[in-house]
Amino acid sequence: MVLRKELIDGLRDRRSIASLAVASAMTPLLFGIVFTLVAERRKSADEIALPVAGAQYAPAFVDWLTQQTGVTVVPAPSDPEASVRNRDEDVVLIIEEDFQNNLARAVPAPVKLVADVTRFATLPKVNRVRALVFTYSQLMGSLRLISRGVAPSVATALRVEEVEVSSSQQRLAAQLGMLPLFLVIAALAGGMQIAIDSTAGERERGSLEPLLLNPVPRGAFAAGKWVAASLFGCGAVIFSLVLTITVLRRVPWHDLGIRFTVTDAGLASLLALILPAALFLGAVVLFASTFARSFKEAQTYMGMLILVPMLPGLVSAAYPLSNRPWLAPVPIVGQYALAADVLGGTPPRPMFYIVAGVSVLMCAVALVIVTARLLRRETIIFGR
Amino acid sequence: MITLGGVHKRFGHVEAVRHVSFTADDGSVTGLLGPNGAGKTTTLRLLSGLMRPDRGTIEVDGHDVIADPIPAQRAMGLLPDSRGLYPRLTAREHIRYFGELRGLRRAELAERTRRLLEQLGLGPLADRPVAGFSQGERTKVALARALVHEPHNVILDEPTNGLDIMSTRAVRELVRDLKRVGRCVLFSSHIMQEVSALCDRIVVIAQGTVVADGTPDALRRQANRDDLEEAFVVLAGLEPDAGALP
Numbered sequence: 094m095v096l097r098k099e100l101i102d103g104l105r106d107r108r109s110i111a112s113l114a115v116a117s118a119m120t121p122l123l124f125g126i127v128f129t130l131v132a133e134r135r136k137s138a139d140e141i142a143l144p145v146a147g148a149q150y151a152p153a154f155v156d157w158l159t160q161q162t163g164v165t166v167v168p169a170p171s172d173p174e175a176s177v178r179n180r181d182e183d184v185v186l187i188i189e190e191d192f193q194n195n196l197a198r199a200v201p202a203p204v205k206l207v208a209d210v211t212r213f214a215t216l217p218k219v220n221r222v223r224a225l226v227f228t229y230s231q232l233m234g235s236l237r238l239i240s241r242g243v244a245p246s247v248a249t250a251l252r253v254e255e256v257e258v259s260s261s262q263q264r265l266a267a268q269l270g271m272l273p274l275f276l277v278i279a280a281l282a283g284g285m286q287i288a289i290d291s292t293a294g295e296r297e298r299g300s301l302e303p304l305l306l307n308p309v310p311r312g313a314f315a316a317g318k319w320v321a322a323s324l325f326g327c328g329a330v331i332f333s334l335v336l337t338i339t340v341l342r343r344v345p346w347h348d349l350g351i352r353f354t355v356t357d358a359g360l361a362s363l364l365a366l367i368l369p370a371a372l373f374l375g376a377v378v379l380f381a382s383t384f385a386r387s388f389k390e391a392q393t394y395m396g397m398l399i400l401v402p403m404l405p406g407l408v409s410a411a412y413p414l415s416n417r418p419w420l421a422p423v424p425i426v427g428q429y430a431l432a433a434d435v436l437g438g439t440p441p442r443p444m445f446y447i448v449a450g451v452s453v454l455m456c457a458v459a460l461v462i463v464t465a466r467l468l469r470r471e472t473i474i475f476g477r
Numbered sequence: 478m479i480t481l482g483g484v485h486k487r488f489g490h491v492e493a494v495r496h497v498s499f500t501a502d503d504g505s506v507t508g509l510l511g512p513n514g515a516g517k518t519t520t521l522r523l524l525s526g527l528m529r530p531d532r533g534t535i536e537v538d539g540h541d542v543i544a545d546p547i548p549a550q551r552a553m554g555l556l557p558d559s560r561g562l563y564p565r566l567t568a569r570e571h572i573r574y575f576g577e578l579r580g581l582r583r584a585e586l587a588e589r590t591r592r593l594l595e596q597l598g599l600g601p602l603a604d605r606p607v608a609g610f611s612q613g614e615r616t617k618v619a620l621a622r623a624l625v626h627e628p629h630n631v632i633l634d635e636p637t638n639g640l641d642i643m644s645t646r647a648v649r650e651l652v653r654d655l656k657r658v659g660r661c662v663l664f665s666s667h668i669m670q671e672v673s674a675l676c677d678r679i680v681v682i683a684q685g686t687v688v689a690d691g692t693p694d695a696l697r698r699q700a701n702r703d704d705l706e707e708a709f710v711v712l713a714g715l716e717p718d719a720g721a722l723p
Binding site: 094095098101102105106295298299300301302303304305306307308309310471474475 | 522525526527528529546547548550551553555556557558559560561562563564565566570574575577578579606619622623
């Protein structure tokens with residue numbers, strides 16, 4: 094009954110619905126935008142229009158550049174440095190006057206690459222240009238050695254061959270590493286508003302005292318409000334995940350050299366991991382907002398609470414949590430660890446899901462019991 | 478029937494309620510009269526079981542409120558000092574929510590809700606969200622949800638506070654009806670006319686203690702004043718030197 098009332102009330106509350114919507118939409122939007130941008134940036138390095146200043150000093154070099162796939166040479170602006178600084182151009186190649194001279198005398202010929210390292214977006218393009226210049230330099234060097242009767246391989250002492258051991262799936266997992274964190278935040282944000290409204294808000298409106306006059310154990314009130322908040326949190330997680338996957342399926346992954354393969358089974362495993370955690374997070378926000386003296390104070394607590402699940406998320410960026418299923422019983426951290434394995438294509442055994450779920454649910458129930466106790470305190474009821 | 482015996486409550490260094498004892502009988506209206514800050518609301522909160530006294534006994538129909546408030550809460554209908562509503566729910570939904578929490582059956586609840594809404598003149602507003610209600614309409618909704626389970630003991634904390642004349646009349650009528658059917662009504666007020674118009678017995682409370690307890694006539698005799706308001710002023714100790722009155 095408490096649950097039904099809170100759900101009706103919550104569904105009529107614009108703020109609750111707005112927070113649910115924002116919580117659901119945030120992750121898919123973020124992922125969609127980031128990956129699309131990354132993919133486009135990669136692509137932008139493949140098809141470049143390269144402004145070259147002083148092209149007349151090195152016609153052979155410019156010809157060679159033009160022959161490279163995806164490269165078009167265009168005239169450079171009059172002041173290359175200013176134009177890069179003003180973001181009119183991403184990168185400009187300057188060929189100095191004595192280029193041809195030096196080349197002829199076998200002295201390193203001066204070439205300037207104008208770029209701005211703080212503009213991360215342009216880095217792939219700059220790197221491509223740098224690689225082109227280096228290749229040309231190698232090419233010329235080899236030709237010189239050959240003309241002097243020396244095998245070019247003599248000048249190459251080492252040959253690096255990179256062997257990539259990560260599977261396409263693991264590279265995908267690395268890209269999606271933030272997903273569990275975002276889902277946890279969605280669970281928190283989705284249930285937050287309704288939790289505040291049904292506790293701190295209830296007291297602020299003066300409806301808590303009449304409510305508690307009903308001959309119903311405090312546990313029933315706490316449980317009803319908990320389930321209501323958690324259902325909103327779960328809703329946010331489900332919407333968020335489904336939308337994110339839908340968006341990700343449209344990202345041009347081939348441009349990133351990754352095949353996107355999150356199966357429906359993987360989706361289901363992620364939900365099986367995160368939904369019990371959403372119940373726990375519902376209990377956390379309920380507890381915090383019961384403790385708060387006012388709506389405002391509760392919102393302040395929520396701001397801090399959202400930061401907490403980020404900590405293990407950030408730590409896991411430095412110390413990957415994959416292949417550590419023994420972390421399962423630790424609330425939230427366990428979910429991160431198991432989710433990393435699911436995304437990595439090595440799903441943990443079902444037992445670990447159960448351990449993680451049971452452990453996180455036990456913590457949730459404990460918090461609800463503490464919340465019910467809080468509702469017995471005079472200072473909480475009357476807000477002294 | 479409501480019985481308080483030697484009830485004591487302190488907040489920090491403030492003794493809000495000191496040794497309060499009184500009885501409210503069935504089939505009669507008992508008024509808890511006192512100036513602002515006398516301890517009326519605290520006394521009623523102690524009675525409701527939401528606050529625990531430091532000492533003393535509180536019984537409602539023989540149920541010990543302090544040991545286990547739930548049976549006593551079943552026998553009570555209480556309009557507390559804070560009568561907050563849920564702005565997004567309608568009047569009918571408020572009454573239904575509380576009725577459900579009281580374990581009423583659906584058909585019975587619908588019938589009682591309809592009757593209460595009619596009795597309090599809320600019929601036309603029943604299905605509107607209470608966000609737009611006036612002070613008086615809100616109080617009536619709060620009253621209706623407190624009475625939906627037809628409690629044997631009705632406790633009202635300043636029920637007519639902020640109500641207009643017609644609403645006040647409706648509340649008084651309701652109190653008389655409750656008395657007629659043998660309920661025990663206890664209400665607090667600082668308004669003299671109200672108490673004199675309705676009460677069979679008056680308990681005057683001042684600075685946390687009961688200073689007088691009896692019928693309106695007995696109080697007039699005790700204070701040696703013909704006017705009940707004068708009697709209240711004297712009994713409540715608001716006028717330390719009664720002889721100095723102009």
